[in-house]
Amino acid sequence: MAFIVGVMLTKVIWRQDNVSAALNSTALSFSNSAFIGYAVVATIVRSDKAAAYLSMGVLIENLLILPMLFIMADLDPASNKSLASILLGIGKNFTRNPLIIAIVVSVIFSIFSIPIPQLVAGTAQMLTGAAAPVALFVIGMSLYGLELKGDLPKITTIGLGKLMLHPLMVLLAIILIPGGMLQDKYVAMLFASAPVFSTIAIIGQHYGLVNRMSAIVIVSTIGSFFSMSAVLIYWKMTVGF
Numbered sequence: 001m002a003f004i005v006g007v008m009l010t011k012v013i014w015r016q017d018n019v020s021a022a023l024n025s026t027a028l029s030f031s032n033s034a035f036i037g038y039a040v041v042a043t044i045v046r047s048d049k050a051a052a053y054l055s056m057g058v059l060i061e062n063l064l065i066l067p068m069l070f071i072m073a074d075l076d077p078a079s080n081k082s083l084a085s086i087l088l089g090i091g092k093n094f095t096r097n098p099l100i101i102a103i104v105v106s107v108i109f110s111i112f113s114i115p116i117p118q119l120v121a122g123t124a125q126m127l128t129g130a131a132a133p134v135a136l137f138v139i140g141m142s143l144y145g146l147e148l149k150g151d152l153p154k155i156t157t158i159g160l161g162k163l164m165l166h167p168l169m170v171l172l173a174i175i176l177i178p179g180g181m182l183q184d185k186y187v188a189m190l191f192a193s194a195p196v197f198s199t200i201a202i203i204g205q206h207y208g209l210v211n212r213m214s215a216i217v218i219v220s221t222i223g224s225f226f227s228m229s230a231v232l233i234y235w236k237m238t239v240g241f
Contacts, residue, residue: 001169002029003068006158014154019207022072026203027196027216028162030065033057036221037194040228041187044235053187055106061197066090073207155212159196159219163227166192186235193227195220 006025010016016024031037033054042050067090074086095101109116170192174185196217204213 001172002162002166003065005165007072009157018075019073019209022069023200023204023207023209023213024158025072026065026069027158027200027213027220028165030061030197030200031057031162031166031191031194032197032221033061033191033194035198036224036228037191040194040232041190044190044232045183045187053184053191057191069203151212152215155215156219159216160223162196162216162220163193163223167227167231182239186231186239190228190231190235193224193231195224 003025006028007021010021010024011018014020037057038050038054041053044050045053067087070090071086108114167189170189174180174188198217198221201210201214201217204210
């Protein structure tokens, strides 16, 4: 839903091209789950549970949202690429994505109940505990050098809109779809309140929009202190940690 809102906002109201619509829509619906979302969730629930939540989020983000981004951007009238060539390129990128490979391998191990060697399990457990603080360190480094310039009203609308629209869409889904554990619902809202994923600046560079997307990342990252804090406060007030 957040992606669709981004398309309507960019194409209908702002009357921008497909590339801008694809990037803005992705910014509104794709959280920085791997670095900021996971780091915060891991402090509330156990690291192994946070990793499980992260895996589910990464699957949706990489298998659903990113393909929509590339399909919409590359189907721009100025591009000569066919839909088949675009889909083939996306498929090739997935086979080289370490996050997707890791999730697929872990699913295979889980389905077939393949035992994990103790050495590997112990190493993974150690890395899981260190992942959260390292993730925060990495996101701080990634923000260094980014500049806040460009069409500030539109940049602010997307950057801060992500922090309000995405959690509200998740809340709407929680209300409309019954069932599920209470903790799962709060974690989903917490991930949704995380800022725009920082890699979108690199994707924006490919389409010549690196300055705009970098500024959106800065705005949403700063604003996420308040959005994620609001979810945590509400969580604490309603059910506690």
